[in-house]
Amino acid sequence: xxxxxxxxxxxxxxxxxxxxxxxxxxxxxxxxxxxxxxxxxxxxxxxxxxxxxxxxxxxxxxxxxxxxxxxxxxxxxxxxxxxxxxxxxxxxxxxxxxxxxxxxxxxxxxxxxxxxxxxxxxxxxxxxxxxxxxxxxxxxxxxxxxxxxxxxxxxxxxxxxxxxxxxxxxxxxxxxxxxxxxxxxxxxxxxxxxxxxxxxxxxxxxxxxxxxxxxxxxxxxxxxxxxxxxxxxxxxxxxxxxxxxxxxxxxxxxxxxxxxxxxxxxxxxxxxxxxxxxxxxxxxxxxxxxxxxxxxxxxxxxxxxxxxxxxxxxxxxxxxxxxxxxxxxxxxxxxxxxxxxxxxxxxxxxxxxxxxxxxxxxxxxxxxxxxxxxxxxxxxxxxxxxxxxxxxxxxxxxxxxxxxxxxxxxxxxxxxxxxxxxxxxxxxxxxxxxxxxxxxxxxxxxxxxxxxxxx
Amino acid sequence: xxxxxxxxxxxxxxxxxxxxxxxxxxxxxxxxxxxxxxxxxxxxxxxxxxxxxxxxxxxxxxxxxxxxxxxxxxxxxxxxxxxxxxxxxxxxxxxxxxxxxxxxxxxxxxxxxxxxxxxxxxxxxxxxxxxxxxxxxxxxxxxxxxxxxxxxxxxxxxxxxxxxxxxxxxxxxxxxxxxxxxxxxxxxxxxxxxxxxxxxxxxxxxxxxxxxxxxxxxxxxxxxxxxxxxxxxxxxxxxxxxxxxxxxxxxxxxxxxxxxxxxxxxxxxxxxxxxxxxxxxxxxxxxxxxxxxxxxxxxxxxxxxxxxxxxxxxxxxxxxxxxxxxxxxxxxxxxxxxxxxxxxxxxxxxxxxxxxxxxxxxxxxxxxxxxxxxxxxxxxxxxxxxxxxxxxxxxxxxxxxxxxxxxxxxxxxxxxxxxxxxxxxxxxxxxxxxxxxxxxxxxxxxxxxxxxxxx
Numbered sequence: 001x002x003x004x005x006x007x008x009x010x011x012x013x014x015x016x017x018x019x020x021x022x023x024x025x026x027x028x029x030x031x032x033x034x035x036x037x038x039x040x041x042x043x044x045x046x047x048x049x050x051x052x053x054x055x056x057x058x059x060x061x062x063x064x065x066x067x068x069x070x071x072x073x074x075x076x077x078x079x080x081x082x083x084x085x086x087x088x089x090x091x092x093x094x095x096x097x098x099x100x101x102x103x104x105x106x107x108x109x110x111x112x113x114x115x116x117x118x119x120x121x122x123x124x125x126x127x128x129x130x131x132x133x134x135x136x137x138x139x140x141x142x143x144x145x146x147x148x149x150x151x152x153x154x155x156x157x158x159x160x161x162x163x164x165x166x167x168x169x170x171x172x173x174x175x176x177x178x179x180x181x182x183x184x185x186x187x188x189x190x191x192x193x194x195x196x197x198x199x200x201x202x203x204x205x206x207x208x209x210x211x212x213x214x215x216x217x218x219x220x221x222x223x224x225x226x227x228x229x230x231x232x233x234x235x236x237x238x239x240x241x242x243x244x245x246x247x248x249x250x251x252x253x254x255x256x257x258x259x260x261x262x263x264x265x266x267x268x269x270x271x272x273x274x275x276x277x278x279x280x281x282x283x284x285x286x287x288x289x290x291x292x293x294x295x296x297x298x299x300x301x302x303x304x305x306x307x308x309x310x311x312x313x314x315x316x317x318x319x320x321x322x323x324x325x326x327x328x329x330x331x332x333x334x335x336x337x338x339x340x341x342x343x344x345x346x347x348x349x350x351x352x353x354x355x356x357x358x359x360x361x362x363x364x365x366x367x368x369x370x371x372x373x374x375x376x377x378x379x380x381x382x383x384x385x386x387x388x389x390x391x392x393x394x395x396x397x398x399x400x401x402x403x404x405x406x407x408x409x410x411x412x413x414x415x416x417x418x419x420x421x422x423x424x425x426x427x428x429x430x431x432x433x434x435x436x437x438x439x440x441x442x443x444x445x446x447x448x449x450x451x452x453x454x455x
Numbered sequence: 456x457x458x459x460x461x462x463x464x465x466x467x468x469x470x471x472x473x474x475x476x477x478x479x480x481x482x483x484x485x486x487x488x489x490x491x492x493x494x495x496x497x498x499x500x501x502x503x504x505x506x507x508x509x510x511x512x513x514x515x516x517x518x519x520x521x522x523x524x525x526x527x528x529x530x531x532x533x534x535x536x537x538x539x540x541x542x543x544x545x546x547x548x549x550x551x552x553x554x555x556x557x558x559x560x561x562x563x564x565x566x567x568x569x570x571x572x573x574x575x576x577x578x579x580x581x582x583x584x585x586x587x588x589x590x591x592x593x594x595x596x597x598x599x600x601x602x603x604x605x606x607x608x609x610x611x612x613x614x615x616x617x618x619x620x621x622x623x624x625x626x627x628x629x630x631x632x633x634x635x636x637x638x639x640x641x642x643x644x645x646x647x648x649x650x651x652x653x654x655x656x657x658x659x660x661x662x663x664x665x666x667x668x669x670x671x672x673x674x675x676x677x678x679x680x681x682x683x684x685x686x687x688x689x690x691x692x693x694x695x696x697x698x699x700x701x702x703x704x705x706x707x708x709x710x711x712x713x714x715x716x717x718x719x720x721x722x723x724x725x726x727x728x729x730x731x732x733x734x735x736x737x738x739x740x741x742x743x744x745x746x747x748x749x750x751x752x753x754x755x756x757x758x759x760x761x762x763x764x765x766x767x768x769x770x771x772x773x774x775x776x777x778x779x780x781x782x783x784x785x786x787x788x789x790x791x792x793x794x795x796x797x798x799x800x801x802x803x804x805x806x807x808x809x810x811x812x813x814x815x816x817x818x819x820x821x822x823x824x825x826x827x828x829x830x831x832x833x834x835x836x837x838x839x840x841x842x843x844x845x846x847x848x849x850x851x852x853x854x855x856x857x858x859x860x861x862x863x864x865x866x867x868x869x870x871x872x873x874x875x876x877x878x879x880x881x882x883x884x885x886x887x888x889x890x891x892x893x894x895x896x897x898x899x900x901x902x903x904x905x906x907x908x909x910x
Binding site for chain 1: 459460461462463464467468469470471472475476478479490491492493495496497498499500501502503504506507518519521522523524526528529530535536538539543546547550551552553555565566568569570573575576577579580585587589598599607610611612614615618621625732735736784785786818819820823826832833836837839840843846847848849850851852853854864867868
């Protein structure tokens, strides 16, 4: 066979041991907080039926799904002579019935409906798995990336929103990464649209509001006008754009502004309730009511949540919200849920950039035994076995090669101690232990070495 | 949209919280032992280029690869009018350039070559990830399943084989699952073929020998004859079939039988070395020299290892061996490696069948606070926060519904304690704590509850 230059698909990544250490640090913290709040783990298959996935992420989303070619002779049932006249979509439908998971929310909704008789509601689940999107790869955007989701399903209580904000706060506190948690409510956005007399244009309005920070008020107004919003309505929007102050002041303004809209007032009252719960058991992060927050408008029906790093300019690190009818499409209506999703890859980038990864030596090998040959190896093996029984990660260099090479291996692997046992050490039943950082050497008994490595 | 009956692709599975607990128990033990022996984690993408995967698993394997449809207009470059005359393979080649990982070994070989300049050899890596095969699903065989691999690459030393046997032994000891570790050596099989004068028929011979247990000696002999092995050669094979005794007796027999074959004697000497290392630092499992073991003959060049449960009839739980030139195809020749792979799904089935999963209460919620309404919730929230700060997994029922429903939730979720705080408890600053197993109730202070949950 010809020699192949090895490579991986565009937008995917290998993770080295060093990178895995950082990633596991992130996953462990998130998993640990999820557990503390009573969330239970589930996993779903990488492949879902395309009928489960299609139509759930908009037209653009359908295109970004990775589709899997049917196995066997996938052309058998296709009228291949007419293929050039067929729309691409219907060819795809005939040759691919499965696709890779695009997010964890739709598979979770499918899971809930499929297993509804085994589930103990209200159901609090977490899920940490990769997802795949055929997006154009760019810095910080990959075709395979990991999501860490926690959702509570089957309860309308705003205590759930409160608990998810606590989860977010605790996770980023454990990362020592200061963040701003932004919160909004879809009902407030609906109320604003109603008040200005453009209820049916809620999406256009919120999309425009969402751009306020990026493109400025002038261009937002132009965009609204272009979308067919009347001048009168735009004028009525003006106070919303100019809203200022702390959360309490904003809530007071909205209460006044939205007093003529039932749904709007409901949104304000929900926000008030969440803020009030947090005042009882405060969080360390900054919490900001931000009515320009409009993510996931397709499915969120209540709270909308987004998290940004405080001192680093990067996209959102976590997002979520309440959805009142996610499982309806799979035949289980009226089940309300609320969830959040941490983006592990972006968190990784931020922690790396801000040098927040701890050096966890216990993760890798703590001592390497030098290999001088058969006789020494036979002496070392039982000692090595004892160390491992005591839970000490330890290695014996497999080949009896030059000392320098073995020391180089220890050095490159960041192994903190090297144990040297030659003929002399065997005679006196001692071990020469070298500290690789300081370069110091000492002669110790096995018990002394064990105590030192454990301490 | 029409309502869809939810389902998942054939051969794939959802994992419930209960199943995840068992699976994590397995992964944690394996990961922990890998670490203790100095293996470092890596991960590779689910998708690999088909050029990396094709031709590595035989013709049958190529068919079992899940192939991913190119994104965008995948038909654009295809001459669709001629499609019905094209062989299926060349259509596939034009519309799919990526596939799902089939095992962890080939991606690892690709990884080693691609990152050779960053790797510290000898490289000991572990990898725990799912793989996908378009096999016909049946009991115990899935289209998505998890492998847990450990490989050492860049060292010829037989200490590596010894260490991997130790890893296997320790993993199954941690599972409290008695196993037989079977070992063979490809060189012994080559020696046997040489001795009987049929060197070029080594594959036919070993495949036949491999079936000895299943189909009996008579049909094995028939099969050898049908493959064109001469009567003379078959007669010379007879003593091999009749070989009996313990490992030492088998080695003595082979030493005698293979004395005329250099490669055969090398195989025996390698086996002797591994047995001798184990005699210095013994294992708990039974170790058996089994010359009918012929798995992975396509790539194994030295040791061949397989693990079977002792008291349960099920396929192999772990397998592995030495391969002398796995990275050659990717342009890095002469790098020897040896590795093992645990099949997590089969191990799960055995542990379930033999009731070996521990009930690890610390994994799920330890206490549920009953929700009587706003006033009580406000009192409970700070206590809940304190418990979680102390690392106690705890929950507040989100809705103020009937007590019976809340107790039912705790019961179904196997939550061991329920904390009841009503008006009375708030007045006297105490908590009524109910033990869900015994049904006992006691009135305790918060500190007493904390101590009890920690203990």
